[in-house]
Amino acid sequence: xxxxxxxxxxxxxxxxxxxxxxxxxxxxxxxxxxxxxxxxxxxxxxxxxxxxxxxxxxxxxxxxxxxxxxx
Numbered sequence: 001x002x003x004x005x006x007x008x009x010x011x012x013x014x015x016x017x018x019x020x021x022x023x024x025x026x027x028x029x030x031x032x033x034x035x036x037x038x039x040x041x042x043x044x045x046x047x048x049x050x051x052x053x054x055x056x057x058x059x060x061x062x063x064x065x066x067x068x069x070x071x
Contacts, residue, residue, distance in 0.1 A: 036062035
């Protein structure tokens with residue numbers, strides 16, 4: 001293998017490895033959802049004069065994080 005080719009291939013390989021490692025760590029560092037507190041499920045009820053019974057209820061998957069628990 002030619003030395004010039006090695007000088008080109010090695011830095012490119014290192015850059016690819018660096019991008020791959022940074023991409024994985026960025027996903028792990030996501031913050032916990034504040035609406036569902038990281039569970040992905042919500043059970044909320046708040047006053048709403050237009051709703052039947054006077055309350056608006058929301059149960060199920062968190063709309064903020066879409067059930068993942070992290071934002």
